[in-house]
Structures are given as C-alpha cells and as structure tokens.
Amino acid sequence: MNETILKEGAFSTDRYISIMEKLLLVVQELSASKDLTQVMNIVRHSIRDLLESDGATFVLLDNDMCYYAEEDAISPLWKGKRFPMDICISGWVMKNKIPAVIKDIYQDERIPIDAYRKTFVRGLIAVPIRTHDPIGAIGCYWADNHAASPEEVRVLQVLADTAAIAMGNIHFQEIIDEKAQQLEKAVENTLQVISNIVEQKDLYTSGHQQRVAKIAMDIATELKWEKETCEMIYRAGIIHDIGKIGIPSETLSKPAKLTFYEYEFIKTHSEQGYNMLKNIPFFEQIAEIILEHHERLDGSGYPRKLKGDEILPEARVLAVADVFEAMTSHRPYRPALGLEVAMDELISNRGILYCANAVDALTDLVRNKGYHAPV
Ligand SMILES: [Fe+2]
CATH class of the missing domain: 3.30.450.40 (GAF domain)
Structure with a gap:
C-alpha cells in the first residue's frame, strides 16, 4: 500500500x-x-x-x-x-x-x-x-x-x-555573517595600509598609531566599554594621524624646532583627517573621534577648543593614549621620557586636560597590573 x-x-x-x-x-x-x-x-x-x-x-x-x-x-x-x-x-x-x-x-x-x-x-x-x-x-x-x-x-x-x-x-x-567578516577584514587591511602610508611620511613617529590604538583599546577595555566601542576606538587609533598625509614630510620630520606657522600647519591634521573620512560609509564615527583627539577638557586643545563632555568619550580616551605613547616612546631627537614622567603628566592634569576616568584606568593598569606601553 x-x-x-x-x-x-x-x-x-x-x-x-x-x-x-x-x-x-x-x-x-x-x-x-x-x-x-x-x-x-x-x-x-x-x-x-x-x-x-x-x-x-x-x-x-x-x-x-x-x-x-x-x-x-x-x-x-x-x-x-x-x-x-x-x-x-x-x-x-x-x-x-x-x-x-x-x-x-x-x-x-x-x-x-x-x-x-x-x-x-x-x-x-x-x-x-x-x-x-x-x-x-x-x-x-x-x-x-x-x-x-x-x-x-x-x-x-x-x-x-x-x-x-x-x-x-x-x-x-550565515552568509550575511560571513560577508560581514570579510568586510571587516577588508576594513582592517585598509586601515593598516593607510596607517603605514602615514607613518612612512612621518618617520619620527614610526609605529606611533599602532601603539596608540592598542593603548586606547586597553584603556577602553579596562573601562569595561562595549566590545564594539573598543574595536571602534582601536580603528580610530590606527589612523588617528591620517591627516598628516596632507603635511609635507620636511615639516613633519624637521630636525629643528618648528616655527609658529609650521606648528599651526601640523595642527590642521586632525581636521584634515576628519575631512578625508567623514563621508566614507563605516568611517563616519571614526572621523569624529579623529577630529577631537587633540581636544582637551579645559578647552585648550584644537581644532574646536571643545570642553569636558563636549568631547566624545572615545576621543578623550584616545587623547590619553596618544600622550602616554608619545612620552614613553623614543624619538630620533630625544630618548623616551619614561613611564613615571608620562604618568605624572597625566595624573597631574587628570580632570584638567585629560579624562579622569581614562587616566584612572591607565593608572590602574600601570600601577597594579604591570602594564607598560606596547613596543
Ligand atoms: Fe595627532
């Protein structure tokens, strides 16, 4: 039947x-x-x-x-x-x-x-x-x-x-997830390429962006921020000085003291970086963070002289990572200033120039968890 x-x-x-x-x-x-x-x-x-x-x-x-x-x-x-x-x-x-x-x-x-x-x-x-x-x-x-x-x-x-x-x-x-992963990988690769291009122009700061990215992500992780935000801040860190592409190498790598005008020109890099990225899909938020990475809590930063909470939290963390990396790294024109000097600068200006939460998180990492700047 x-x-x-x-x-x-x-x-x-x-x-x-x-x-x-x-x-x-x-x-x-x-x-x-x-x-x-x-x-x-x-x-x-x-x-x-x-x-x-x-x-x-x-x-x-x-x-x-x-x-x-x-x-x-x-x-x-x-x-x-x-x-x-x-x-x-x-x-x-x-x-x-x-x-x-x-x-x-x-x-x-x-x-x-x-x-x-x-x-x-x-x-x-x-x-x-x-x-x-x-x-x-x-x-x-x-x-x-x-x-x-x-x-x-x-x-x-x-x-x-x-x-x-x-x-x-x-x-x-599964197909969408796979495509998203491929896209993410492509974005990572693109960021690395851009990062290398920037650092080839500015030989004084070779590896700076990579290290800043890592430190910023470590601080964000210590602050228990969402994984997506930590990844975002890492990506912003990797290309935060992208605007330096528009600054002549002679100025960036000048072996003598910069003139007032040269310094003012270099300071345009955060706005130039923002303008490069602001209209590119997936990069809009990164562009905003990059724009504000030299702002300071008391309004003494640039380019917009933003104060306190006017500055994006991600940019405030990136600023702390940027200063910490700059002071703990060797430069062709000076040796590294050292961990203690860097922490003194950050702690003494905690809540004045630099985000208190970010400084506290970094202080905890350095003092209690054996953290030192990535090499
Ligand atoms: Fe910068």
Missing part, C-alpha cells in the same frame, strides 16, 4: 486549543533559533509534546542519502548514520513530497522491517521538510499501532514547514 492514508478524526476542542497555543510558541521559538542544532532540538521536543508520541527523528538530505541528524528514542541505533533513499521511509517522503502515515509498520511494504525490529516503533508519521523541494524529513513514532488523524499530520507538517523557514533563515544569516 504505497498511498498516504489519513485517518479521519479530530482533536477535542480543548486539545485543539492547547495544541494551537503550544504550536504558536514553538513557531516563535523556531523563528528565533540561531543554528541547526537548536532547530532540531525544538522540533524533536515539540513533536513529542504536541502529538504525545514516543519518539521523533530529524533527517537531512545529504548527497542523495538520508542522514539521521537527530533521533529520539531509537538512539543510538540510527543517529549520525546515512541510509539510501530507497530503503528509508524518510527517503520515500522526500521523493514523493507527501507525508507517510503508517498505522502499523509491520503491515507496510515501504518499511525495511529488519531495520525496525530492534526499535519500539509500531506507528509513525513522516513529513517532508520543505514540501516543494525537500531538504529532509521529520518522523514521529508511537510504540503502539497508531492511526494518525489528519490534524496530527497537519501539526507535524506545520512544524516541518516552520523548521524549513528557520533553516533557510539560518543559512542566510
């Missing part, structure tokens, strides 16, 4: 309402699921709950084989195994794109009886996952002969259809 037979009958009103309420919750759970394992677990548990069955399986189509990805009650007999489509009821369901409803497996020629003798199964329903182009099947087992009603088949098919949508969503989400 190779036709699907649906037993006539219906749920009682109370059971119908209860099943619909549960089904609604299951559909919500499935639409929020993050991976295939979660989908399979939800389906497996809800089948037993909704249909009061004794077991369930979740089979995936894998290179023309039925892969028993998840199995409840028959396990460990079939879980993780693959069977040819022709000898498996899940294969029949996928090939025919319709449910199989079997009251007694010992009376149905589609069932490979020898494979089932070791199991408790007597009655079953199996439905395809994604009816028009099946990607798997869901099975529901009873230990006794069970003439499933059309309602039971419909409930199982709703579960399978929702599982198919959830699996599709997960697949697309």
Whole structure:
C-alpha cells in the first residue's frame, strides 16, 4: 500500500486549543533559533509534546542519502548514520513530497522491517521538510499501532514547514555573517595600509598609531566599554594621524624646532583627517573621534577648543593614549621620557586636560597590573 492514508478524526476542542497555543510558541521559538542544532532540538521536543508520541527523528538530505541528524528514542541505533533513499521511509517522503502515515509498520511494504525490529516503533508519521523541494524529513513514532488523524499530520507538517523557514533563515544569516567578516577584514587591511602610508611620511613617529590604538583599546577595555566601542576606538587609533598625509614630510620630520606657522600647519591634521573620512560609509564615527583627539577638557586643545563632555568619550580616551605613547616612546631627537614622567603628566592634569576616568584606568593598569606601553 504505497498511498498516504489519513485517518479521519479530530482533536477535542480543548486539545485543539492547547495544541494551537503550544504550536504558536514553538513557531516563535523556531523563528528565533540561531543554528541547526537548536532547530532540531525544538522540533524533536515539540513533536513529542504536541502529538504525545514516543519518539521523533530529524533527517537531512545529504548527497542523495538520508542522514539521521537527530533521533529520539531509537538512539543510538540510527543517529549520525546515512541510509539510501530507497530503503528509508524518510527517503520515500522526500521523493514523493507527501507525508507517510503508517498505522502499523509491520503491515507496510515501504518499511525495511529488519531495520525496525530492534526499535519500539509500531506507528509513525513522516513529513517532508520543505514540501516543494525537500531538504529532509521529520518522523514521529508511537510504540503502539497508531492511526494518525489528519490534524496530527497537519501539526507535524506545520512544524516541518516552520523548521524549513528557520533553516533557510539560518543559512542566510550565515552568509550575511560571513560577508560581514570579510568586510571587516577588508576594513582592517585598509586601515593598516593607510596607517603605514602615514607613518612612512612621518618617520619620527614610526609605529606611533599602532601603539596608540592598542593603548586606547586597553584603556577602553579596562573601562569595561562595549566590545564594539573598543574595536571602534582601536580603528580610530590606527589612523588617528591620517591627516598628516596632507603635511609635507620636511615639516613633519624637521630636525629643528618648528616655527609658529609650521606648528599651526601640523595642527590642521586632525581636521584634515576628519575631512578625508567623514563621508566614507563605516568611517563616519571614526572621523569624529579623529577630529577631537587633540581636544582637551579645559578647552585648550584644537581644532574646536571643545570642553569636558563636549568631547566624545572615545576621543578623550584616545587623547590619553596618544600622550602616554608619545612620552614613553623614543624619538630620533630625544630618548623616551619614561613611564613615571608620562604618568605624572597625566595624573597631574587628570580632570584638567585629560579624562579622569581614562587616566584612572591607565593608572590602574600601570600601577597594579604591570602594564607598560606596547613596543
Ligand atoms: Fe595627532
């Protein structure tokens, strides 16, 4: 008997309402699921709950084989195994794109009886996952002969259809995540290239941006800022002096004291950096941070002479990292001033020039956690 037979009958009103309420919750759970394992677990548990069955399986189509990805009650007999489509009821369901409803497996020629003798199964329903182009099947087992009603088949098919949508969503989400990772990598590489270009122009400060980026991120992490904000501040740090591309190398690397005009020209680098990045997608926030990295709390910074909270928190942290790195690094025209001198400068101007929270976080790192400037 190779036709699907649906037993006539219906749920009682109370059971119908209860099943619909549960089904609604299951559909919500499935639409929020993050991976295939979660989908399979939800389906497996809800089948037993909704249909009061004794077991369930979740089979995936894998290179023309039925892969028993998840199995409840028959396990460990079939879980993780693959069977040819022709000898498996899940294969029949996928090939025919319709449910199989079997009251007694010992009376149905589609069932490979020898494979089932070791199991408790007597009655079953199996439905395809994604009816028009099946990607798997869901099975529901009873230990006794069970003439499933059309309602039971419909409930199982709703579960399978929702599982198919959830699996599709997960697949697309994986593609989106992969693309986002590739984009992020491309952004990182671009930032490194820009950083190297800037530092080739300004040989006095080779490696400065990399180190500032690391210190700024360490401070932000110490402040327990969100991971995304810490990454943002790192990216801003890596190219914070990008505006120096517009300043002649002779001025940046001048071995003598700068004139007033030369210094004023160099000071334009934060605004020049901002102008370079402000209209580039993904870089708008970084541009704002870069614009403000030389602002000081008392309004003595540049270019806008912003005060206190007018300065972005990320820019305030970057400023502390910038000063700390500059004072603890060697320059061709002077040796490093040292950790203590740098901390004295920051602590004595804590809350005056530099963000108190950022200075405190760095002080804690240096004094209590053995932190020293990256090399
Ligand atoms: Fe700068």
